[in-house]
Amino acid sequence: MGGTKQGTDGRATHRERLAPKRLPFSLAVLAALMSLAGVFPCPRGCRCTDRSRSVECRDSNLSQIPQGIPACARRLLITGNNIPLLGEQSFAGNGTGLARLGALSLQANHIRRIAPGAFDGLASLRTLNLSANALASIAADAFLGLRLKVYLFANPLVCDCELQPVYWWLKNTSQAGDGQSLTCFGPEALNGSILGRLRAEDLKCPEDTYVFFAIVLALIGATFLMVLYLNRNGIKRWASNFREACHDQMEGYQYRYEQDREPGIASVTAVV
CATH class of the missing domain: 1.20.5 (Single alpha-helices involved in coiled-coils or other helix-helix interfaces)
Structure with missing residues (x-):
């Protein structure tokens, strides 16, 4: 009897020693499941990948920058939507903050205007792609305080007096990744002209002529x-x-x- 009791106690003690070793394995399984489901909430109409810290919102019929983008996001792609205006602090008002975001692509969203301070809060941003939108003009301080490369190809730029701030920005900075290939959509006299090859006095407004x-x-x-x-x-x-x-x-x-x-x-x- 004594031997049997000692054997039973020994097996119990052995199971107790094994039990703690099973806990980390359970946590690993749980972490894997959470990773598959997405550890951070993802905005509706977007796809989030936790491992690469990327968020993609393709053809989601968005009319503004979505709320609830994960704070850990390092890459954000929003394309194929209808976002005519990037208002002031469009990303700072996200609620989670996007201080780690390094690459932002906003191609083909029908963006017509960018307000001053639209990219406030994106301190780590290094690449900004605004190609294939409907930008005719850009605010002088739209990229103020940012150290990044900006891509503006395939926008219908109207090369008049209102575009002079962008003209001088292109002349005095290396931030424009495609600055040497930007072409004028209007006025008719400058259609197809390379913006960087024009003179400042070429950028006139009709009212200037009347005056x-x-x-x-x-x-x-x-x-x-x-x-x-x-x-x-x-x-x-x-x-x-x-x-x-x-x-x-x-x-x-x-x-x-x-x-x-x-x-x-x-x-x-x-x-x-």
């Missing part, structure tokens, strides 16, 4: 009035001579009229 013509007309008018003022005495003499000449001419016409009228009067008297 120029108004200034020219005003200068012509002022010059004419000045000439009249400086020659006012001569103009007075010319006006006086012209008036006297007209008076003499009218007197001559009146005299001839009276001379022509007298024979008619005489013939009428003779008949009577």
Whole structure:
């Protein structure tokens, strides 16, 4: 009996020693399952990969940057949506913060305007792809404070006075990854021109032309009035001579009229 009890106690003790070794294996299985399901919540219409820390939102009919992007995300791809405006702090207002995000691709989202401070909060961002959108112009400080490469290919840039901040930005920075190939969509006179090869004075607005013509007309008018003022005495003499000449001419016409009228009067008297 004593031997049997000792054997039973020995087996129990042996199982107790084995039990702690099974716990890490259970946790590993649980971690694997959580990894497959996604440790972090993923925005609706997006696909999140925990291992690569990437988030992809393709053709999800999004109208703004989705909320709830995992804070660990290092790569964010949003493409094939309809996001006309990137408003101020579009990513800082995400709720989780995206301080680790290094690559952001926003291709083909019909983006028309980028507000100042749209990329605030993306301190680690190094690559920004805005190709194939509907950008006609870009705010001067859209990329202020960011050290990154920006790609803007295949946007319908209108090369007028409103694009001058982007023009000077391209001239003074190496941030534009495709800056040497950006072409103008409008105005018609500059369609197809390479933006980087234009001169600053080529970027004009229609109202600038109207203002120029108004200034020219005003200068012509002022010059004419000045000439009249400086020659006012001569103009007075010319006006006086012209008036006297007209008076003499009218007197001559009146005299001839009276001379022509007298024979008619005489013939009428003779008949009577």
